[in-house]
Amino acid sequence: xxxxxxxxxxxxxxxxxxxxxxxxxxxxxxxxxxxxxxxxxxxxxxxxxxxxxxxxxxxxxxxxxxxxxxxxxxxxxxxxxxxxxxxxxxxxxxxxxxxxxxxxxxxxxxxxxxxxxxxxxxxxxxxxxxxxxxxxxxxxxxxxxxxxxxxxxxxxxxxxxxxxxxxxxxxxxxxxxxxxxxxxxxxxxxxxxxxxxxxxxxxxxxxxxxxxxxxxxxxxxxxxxxxxxxxxxxxxxxxxxxxxxxxxxxxxxxxxxxxxxxxxxxxxxxxxxxxxxxxxxxxxxxxxxxxxxxxxxxxxxxxxxxxxxxxxxxxxxxxxxxxxxxxxxxxxxxxxxxxxxxxxxxxxxxxxxxxxxxxxx
Amino acid sequence: xxxxxxxxxxxxxxxxxxxxxxxxxxxxxxxxxxxxxxxxxxxxxxxxxxxxxxxxxxxxxxxxxxxxxxxxxxxxxxxxxxxxxxxxxxxxxxxxxxxxxxxxxxxxxxxxxxxxxxxxxxxxxxxxxxxxxxxxxxxxxxxxxxxxxxxxxxxxxxxxxxxxxxxxxxxxxxxxxxxxxxxxxxxxxxxxxxxxxxxxxxxxxxxxxxxxxxxxxxxxxxxxxxxxxxxxxxxxxxxxxxxxxxxxxxxxxxxxxxxxxxxxxxxxxxxxxxxxxxxxxxxxxxxxxxxxxxxxxxxxxxxxxxxxxxxxxxxxxxxxxxxxxxxxxxxxxxxxxxxxxxxxxxxxxxxxx
Numbered sequence: 001x002x003x004x005x006x007x008x009x010x011x012x013x014x015x016x017x018x019x020x021x022x023x024x025x026x027x028x029x030x031x032x033x034x035x036x037x038x039x040x041x042x043x044x045x046x047x048x049x050x051x052x053x054x055x056x057x058x059x060x061x062x063x064x065x066x067x068x069x070x071x072x073x074x075x076x077x078x079x080x081x082x083x084x085x086x087x088x089x090x091x092x093x094x095x096x097x098x099x100x101x102x103x104x105x106x107x108x109x110x111x112x113x114x115x116x117x118x119x120x121x122x123x124x125x126x127x128x129x130x131x132x133x134x135x136x137x138x139x140x141x142x143x144x145x146x147x148x149x150x151x152x153x154x155x156x157x158x159x160x161x162x163x164x165x166x167x168x169x170x171x172x173x174x175x176x177x178x179x180x181x182x183x184x185x186x187x188x189x190x191x192x193x194x195x196x197x198x199x200x201x202x203x204x205x206x207x208x209x210x211x212x213x214x215x216x217x218x219x220x221x222x223x224x225x226x227x228x229x230x231x232x233x234x235x236x237x238x239x240x241x242x243x244x245x246x247x248x249x250x251x252x253x254x255x256x257x258x259x260x261x262x263x264x265x266x267x268x269x270x271x272x273x274x275x276x277x278x279x280x281x282x283x284x285x286x287x288x289x290x291x292x293x294x295x296x297x298x299x300x301x302x303x304x305x306x307x308x309x310x311x312x313x314x315x316x317x318x319x320x321x322x323x324x325x326x327x328x329x330x331x332x333x334x335x336x337x338x339x340x341x342x343x344x345x346x347x348x349x350x351x352x353x354x355x356x357x358x359x360x361x
Numbered sequence: 362x363x364x365x366x367x368x369x370x371x372x373x374x375x376x377x378x379x380x381x382x383x384x385x386x387x388x389x390x391x392x393x394x395x396x397x398x399x400x401x402x403x404x405x406x407x408x409x410x411x412x413x414x415x416x417x418x419x420x421x422x423x424x425x426x427x428x429x430x431x432x433x434x435x436x437x438x439x440x441x442x443x444x445x446x447x448x449x450x451x452x453x454x455x456x457x458x459x460x461x462x463x464x465x466x467x468x469x470x471x472x473x474x475x476x477x478x479x480x481x482x483x484x485x486x487x488x489x490x491x492x493x494x495x496x497x498x499x500x501x502x503x504x505x506x507x508x509x510x511x512x513x514x515x516x517x518x519x520x521x522x523x524x525x526x527x528x529x530x531x532x533x534x535x536x537x538x539x540x541x542x543x544x545x546x547x548x549x550x551x552x553x554x555x556x557x558x559x560x561x562x563x564x565x566x567x568x569x570x571x572x573x574x575x576x577x578x579x580x581x582x583x584x585x586x587x588x589x590x591x592x593x594x595x596x597x598x599x600x601x602x603x604x605x606x607x608x609x610x611x612x613x614x615x616x617x618x619x620x621x622x623x624x625x626x627x628x629x630x631x632x633x634x635x636x637x638x639x640x641x642x643x644x645x646x647x648x649x650x651x652x653x654x655x656x657x658x659x660x661x662x663x664x665x666x667x668x669x670x671x672x673x674x675x676x677x678x679x680x681x682x683x684x685x686x687x688x689x690x691x692x693x694x695x696x697x698x699x700x701x702x703x704x705x706x707x708x709x710x711x712x713x714x
Contacts, residue, residue: 005696007623008697039700042694042699087639091706106487219694233676333706355703
C-alpha cells in the first residue's frame with residue numbers, strides 16, 4: 001500500500017496540478033470512499049484554491065431511504081427477525097430511532113461483513129427468520145445477489161434480503177441535470193467500475209461534455225485522478241479515462257455482472273435527500289420473490305418526513321458544503337446526526353466533522 | 362502466549378479432579394459448591410500469606426503515596442490469539458497502576474460467571490491469572506465469585522482492582538507536559554483489537570495476529586529509575602486506541618499535539634486487517650502498549666532504553682507537544698496533508714466499501 005502513499009510522488013502530482021490549472025474548476029468525487037481519502041489525507045487543503053472538490057452522493061448508507069430503515073427497524077422489532085447489516089448502517093437515523101438503539105432494546109441485530117454469513121445464520125437458526133439489509137452500490141450487489149442464489153440452491157427458506165441498491169451512472173446524470181449543479185468533471189468510483197466496467201460512462205461524458213476519470217481510493221490515486229480531469233478540462237476534452245487500470249478492466253467483471261442480472265432487475269429508486277432517480281436501483285426479480293423481504297413481509301410503513309433542518313440533498317448534489325449548513329456541528333453531530341451524511345465516515349458531513357477540525361468534538 | 366508456554370503451564374498446574382464439568386448457579390451461592398470451586402482452584406493456585414488468611418478482606422501494609430486503580434474485563438471470545446481474559450484482567454490493572462508511576466503490589470479479583478461455563482475453561486483462565494501475577498510480581502489478596510443465570514452474562518466477566526506504592530522518583534501528571542515534549546509509543550499499534558476482530562470475523566492471514574497483552578510495570582519502573590521526572594506523563598491506549606487517548610490529553614491539558622502518520626509503528630498484517638475491515642488502527646484497542654510524554658532533551662535516551670526492552674523494541678517517537686492549536690491533535694498524513702484527530706462518536710463501525 002505504501003507505494004500509493006509516497007509523499008514525494010504526492011508532491012509531484014500537486015506541483016503538476018498547480019502548473020496545469022489556469023482557471024477555477026469544480027470536480028466531484030462520486031464515491032464516499034474517495035471523500036474519506038481526500039479528507040483523511042488532508043488533500044483538500046493541499047490543492048490549489050482554483051480546484052474545488054465537491055462531494056457526491058456516493059455513500060450508500062447516506063442515500064438509503066428513510067422509509068426502508070423504518071422497515072428494517074419494524075422487521076427487527078415487531079417481526080422478531082434476525083436482522084443482519086453492514087456496520088455503518090446501524091447508526092443511520094430512521095424516523096424515530098436507529099438500529100443500534102433497536103439492538104440495545106433487545107432486538108437481534110447483527111453486524112456482518114458478508115451476506116453469505118447471513119445465509120449461514122439462517123441455516124443455523126431454522127426456527128428464526130433472517131433478513132439481510134442489502135445496501136450498497138454496484139460494488140456490494142454481486143455478493144448480495146450471490147447470497148440469494150446460494151440460499152435458493154440450498155433450499156434455505158428462512159432467508160431474505162431487504163434490498164436498497166443504488167447505481168452510480170444514473171446518479172451522475174441526475175447531478176448534472178440539476179439546474180443548480182456546477183460541476184466541470186467527475187472522478188468515478190473505481191470499485192464500482194471493477195464490477196460494472198467503464199462502458200456506461202462513455203455516453204454520459206459524450207452527451208454532457210464532461211471528463212470522467214475512473215479513480216481509485218489511495219491518496220495518490222485520487223491526486224492522479226484529479227490531475228487527469230484537470231488536464232482534460234484545460235484541453236477542452238471530455239473523455240472517459242481509467243486511472244485505476246491496475247484493478248478496473250473496460251468490461252468490468254462479467255461473472256459478477258451475470259449474478260447481478262440473475263437476481264436483480266433495474267428499477268426507479270428513491271435516494272434519501274435527493275428523491276427518485278429513474279432506473280437507478282435494483283429490485284429482486286420475480287423469480288426470487290421469496291427472498292425479497294419487501295414481498296415476504298407485508299410491511300407498509302407510513303412515509304415519515306425528513307428532519308426539516310437537514311440539507312443533505314443539497315450536500316450530496318454538491319450545491320452546498322457541509323459547513324454551509326446552519327446545523328453543522330451545532331444540532332447535527334456524529335453523536336446526534338440529523339441526516340445520514342453525518343453518520344457514515346464516508347458521508348461528506350461526518351468526514352468534514354472528523355477530519356477537518358472545523359468544530360470541536 | 363506461545364504454544365510452548367501453554368503446555369508448560371498445563372503441566373505445572375494440572376486441573377484438579379472435580380465431580381462437576383460446568384459451573385452452575387450453586388457455585389456462586391456461598392455454600393458447599395462455592396467452597397469446592399474455590400478450594401480446588403482459586404485458593405491453591407493463587408496462594409500467598411495474605412490470601413491464605415481467607416478473611417472477608419485483606420490486611421495490607423501500605424506506606425507513603427499509593428496508587429489505586431480498578432477495571433472490569435469483558436471480551437468475546439474469552440480465549441484469543443495471544444492470551445485470554447484472565448491475563449488481560451491482571452495486566453490491565455497492573456498497567457493502569459504502572460501508568461501512575463507505581464509498583465503494583467496487591468490486587469483484588471472478582472468473577473461474574475455465566476452458568477454453564479466449562480470448569481476446564483475456568484481453570485485455564487485461573488492458570489493464566491497465576492502466571493500473569495508472577496510475571497508482574499503482584500499478589501491477589503482478596504476476591505469474589507458470583508454466578509449468573511444462562512443468558513445474563515457472556516461466559517465470564519472479571520473485575521480487578523489494585524494498589525501499589527508510587528516510585529519516589531516518579532512525578533507523573535498531565536500538568537508536567539510542556540511545549541517541546543516528545544511523544545513516544547512503546548510498540549506496534551492495534552494488535553490486540555485486531556487479534557480479537559480477526560477471530561470474530563474468521564479472518565485468516567499468513568501468520569496469526571497476536572494480542573499484545575502484557576504487563577508493562579517492569580519496563581515503566583526501569584524508565585522512572587533512569588529518567589525520573591523527565592517522564593512527564595504515561596498512559597496506556599486501551600479502549601478507543603491511540604487517537605482517543607491523545608485527543609483526551611490535548612483537550613484536558615489544553616496543549617497542541619502534532620503527529621506524523623509515517624512514524625506510527627504497525628505490523629503489516631494488522632494494517633491489512635484494518636484496511637480489509639474498514640477500521641482506523643488509531644482507534645483500535647491495545648493491551649500491552651503505553652504512550653510517554655518525555656522531555657525533549659531525554660527523548661532519544663528514553664527511546665534507546667526502550668529498544669533494549671522486550672516491551673519496547675518497536676518504540677518510536679510519533680509526535681510532539683506544540684504551542685500552536687491548543688486542544689487540537691493534528692496528524693500529518695502519509696502524503697504530507699494535515700488532518701485533525703477527533704474522538705469517535707461511539708463504537709467504530711466497519712464501513713461498507
